[in-house]
Amino acid sequence: MTKRREHRRTIGIAEAALDHLKTHELPATPRNFEFWYAYSAGFNRSLNRAVNAVLEAKGRITLDDVQRLHEVFLSSEHIGDRIEEIGGTASREIAALSEGIEQILAETAQYGAQLANTVAYLGSGASKGGSAAALHELIEATQRIEDRKRALEARLARSNAQFSALRTNIESIRYESICDPLTTLSVRRHFDLAIQRAVDEAGEQVVPLSLILTDIDHFKQFNDRYGHQTGDQVLRLVAQSAKQSIKSLDIACRYGGEEFAIILRDTTETQAVKVGERIRQAVMTRELVKRSTDEPLGHITISVGIATHRAGDTPQSMIERADACLYAAKRAGRNCVVSESMPIAGVARDVA
Structure with a gap:
């Protein structure tokens, strides 16, 4: 598109935006102009659907409507907020996993030491009663490790589900950032x-x-x-x-x-x-x-x-x-x- 054609096209959109401002008797502020310019350009299909729904229901767009719809569909923070939310969720999930892994590593090390001590104790000619007690403690320790392992496996399964949802969210944001919602072609x-x-x-x-x-x-x-x-x-x-x-x-x-x-x-x-x-x-x-x-x-x-x-x-x-x-x-x-x-x-x- 040449500069002259681009000039004509964008002037036409700007004039349509001004017409909307006049029709709905709204102040010609930069925010209000941006709102109607985006509507007149027609690229933000979600915005246009929402505006058309309000017009069908009420017959006009008020300043409150502009502010509300601008925040939802045009705010530069909209995608940024979603990315920040995804990052926060991922960080919390990774922190929880790290904590679980550290706990099971510590308990595994403790279990190894207890196992070595029990073997040494049994090999030293311990009494029948002492041996039974040592074996009982070892069985309990083994059960604790097994419980911790199952808990970590469950946590990993939940995390995998969470990360899968995060990947879907990221793909959705990527799609929104490069695809025109009306035609599904690239923007x-x-x-x-x-x-x-x-x-x-x-x-x-x-x-x-x-x-x-x-x-x-x-x-x-x-x-x-x-x-x-x-x-x-x-x-x-x-x-x-x-x-x-x-x-x-x-x-x-x-x-x-x-x-x-x-x-x-x-x-x-x-x-x-x-x-x-x-x-x-x-x-x-x-x-x-x-x-x-x-x-x-x-x-x-x-x-x-x-x-x-x-x-x-x-x-x-x-x-x-x-x-x-x-x-x-x-x-x-x-x-x-x-x-x-x-x-x-x-x-x-x-x-x-």
């Missing part, structure tokens, strides 16, 4: 890291790398006409088509509101064009139906731009060339795939 932050790694790898190992940028044609008009829920259905359709058309090592991301980026490792331009065509045709052939009314909505289309790695490329240079090809596809009438070597790309070949 922009993950794309930025992944494209940098892919470009570095392509430069160092001299392997092919291609980047696809797609944009849903006339999405704003579609969204305005049929509503956000149907718009979300369209976004999920495109995301599913992208995921089903790429290799396991490739990375599909939600790049902007209705824009998607796909990093194709070890993929030439020719191969990337075939992938782009598969996605385009998969989207175009699906007939949409409005779920609430079963009203047929027809078909949607996407435009696709493709850039392939060149010597000396940076992530930004690849993105700019793919974006230029995407614009060429739009200029050509939309619903088509344009790569750098195609004559239709025009100035796209000259974009740095």
